Amino acid sequence: MMDDSKPEECKVCFINYDEELHRPRTLPCGHTFCSQCIKDTIKNGQLKCPSCRVVHSATAATQFPISYGMEALLKKFRNMQVTSVGPESPKSGQDHTRGIGKKLQSVVQEQKSSISNLIRKCDAVLSQLGKYQGQVRDWKTQHHQLQNKLYDLVEQNKVALELLKQEDTSVVNMTTEGGAGKKQLQTMLDCLDTVTTIQEVDTTCDEADQYSVQAEDWIQKCQELFPNFIIAGTSVKLQENIKKALDMMTRETVTTDVPVLLEDSGSTVMEKVEKITGDIHLKLTVDHLRGMSKAVKRLVEAGLVLGVHQNQDDLRYSRITLQDGQLYLHVLQHQPPPPTHAHTIQVMEVMEEMELSSSRVFLDLTWPGSTRGRLHIQLNTNNTSLARQFMLLCTGQHPSGSSFLNTKLLEVMEKGEPGECVRGGDYQHNDGRGGRSLLSHQNYQRQESGSAGAVWSWSEPWSSYSAQFVISTRERTGRGKWPYVFGEVVSGLDVVRAAVNHSDITEVTVVDCGVVLAL
Structure with missing residues (x-):
């Protein structure tokens, strides 16, 4: 049984507590020991209390809180001892600063308080580092386990290679044997072309029969031996497993710049660890x-x-x-x-979350000798069905998977004249013969415009070409307006005009498309 008559000393090493190596720390079971003894007692991530023998999970002494109450009690105890020495000793609650003024004493106390707070912060961080060290070691263990599995896979691959080497040798031997048999049969065939007597015929036919039996036996043996189902099955299955593992490793190679949702610099080490593991999923x-x-x-x-x-x-x-x-x-x-x-x-x-009234789509165009240019199109809610169809073909959301991606512009109409426009959008054939409607267009309302930048359907909404679109590049004056308008180019009209001036409009391609997210 431990002696409790000397609370100022550790019950394991019998050294008085101090503020360095032998600071008092309290275990969850309530017993107190010095930092050095706790550190020495920790083994394999566990600590058994020297007093009650209760086992605690621990990787470092800093995981256990300092007994500030014990330190305060010991400090008071030491002051009482000093007071009892004689009249020259400082009174309780006083120290060696008694000879300085109150203002300086205040400065000293403030500094001591600041240092004490900093020590407590250090203890907190040391505790976090102790826990993090345990987490790092867990990750190391997991990596070792994965490494062992990879080694097992490598060993299995070595075995498979050895089996395939044996199979290759067997195939080579059988191929050599079969080649020799074929050569003998060819020789017999040549001999049968030159026989002139009954004796030569009998002798040659007997010899040919013998070689024929050998060839039949060889063919039967090949059918029985090859492929070796165990070797072939092992090889194919193992290849698939290795390919899957390598494919995953290639796709998920960890880089040091993978962003993680860490914004609070005031979080503790372990809070950030939890954030990392949580943000990955x-x-x-x-x-x-x-x-x-x-x-x-x-x-x-x-x-x-x-x-x-x-x-x-x-x-x-x-x-x-x-x-x-x-x-x-x-x-x-x-x-x-x-x-x-x-x-x-x-x-x-x-x-x-998108409202059609605020929906803006984009098309990226390019052609030989140009850089990619983007145009934004604001969809018109007065022509809901055509606008929705255009959006579906920009995003590829339709169940058919149809989209404007990789379609080309088809022709320029009224080039250089008022009303100049360009046609495109044949997602079916990419030559102007297709572009059937994806929607019923029951909600269609006629909308007209003669302005440059108007986007309209090439034909009636119910026709087999209604998904083809036309973009006007010049205002139409003095004549009727364009019908079936469902959108307007709000930026990038200069890109379309540059495309119109290209020598071959069919070389202009939609290389990307989509929708602007107005969330």
Whole structure:
């Protein structure tokens, strides 16, 4: 049983507590020991209380709080001892600063308080570092386990290679044997062409029969031996497993600049660790995009935010980018699955937040000898059905997956004259023969315009060409206006005019399209 008659000393090393190596620390079970003894007692992440034998999880002595009450009691105890020495000793509550003025004493006390606060902060950080060290060691253990599994895979691959080497040798031997047999049969065939007597015929036929039996046996043996189902099955299955592992490793290679949603520099070490592990699996929402915090902005700028759209077995992804302070949802495409540290959001959720009245789509055009140019088109709510159809073809949301991506402009009409315009949008045949309607257009209302920048349907909304669009580049004066107008170019009309002046309009291609996100 431990002696409690000397509270000023550690019950393990019997050294008096101090403010350095032997600071008193209290375990969760309530017993107090010095920092050095606690450090020496920790083994394999555990500490057994020397007093009650209760086991505590610990990796460092700093995980346990300092007993400030014990320190205060010992300090008072020491002051009492000094007072009892004689009349020259300072009174209780006084120290060696008694000889200085009250103002200086105040400065000293303030400095002592500041240092004490800093010590407590150091203890808190040391405690966090102790916990983080435990987390780091857990991660190391997990990596070692994964490494062992990779080694197992490598060993399995070595075994498979050895089996395939044996199989290759068997195939070579059988090929050599079969080649020799074939050569003998060829010789017999030549001999049968030169026989002249009954004896030669009998002898040659007997010999040919013998070689024929050997050839039949060889063929039967090949059928029985090859392929070796165990070797072939092992090889194919192992190749698939290794390819999957390598593919995942290639897609998810960890880089030091992968953004993580860490914004609060005042968080503790372990709070940030929890933030990292949590943000990797964060489910991004429309609210995150709408709020556009610095962390989300970093994710978007790094290309780690994607829209996802699934229709039955058809899975497609859409890039979400940030340019000039504006969010863009690009056309859906079949792409490799994103790495797990990327964040996805349902395209439908994003589009549900969009009002057609505020919807603005974009087309990126390019042609030989030019740089890519972007035009923005504001959709017109007076022609709802045609506007919705145009948006579907910009985003690729329609179940058919149809879009304007990689379509070309088809012709320039009235070039150089008032009413100049350019036609495009044949998503079916890309030559002007297609562009059937994707919607019923029951809500169609006729809308006319003669202004430059008007965007209108090439034919009646109910025709088989209504998805083809026309963009006017010059105002139409003195004649009737264009019908079936559903949008207006609000920026980038100069790009279309430059395309019209290109020598071959069919070389102008829509290389990207999508919608501007007004969340």
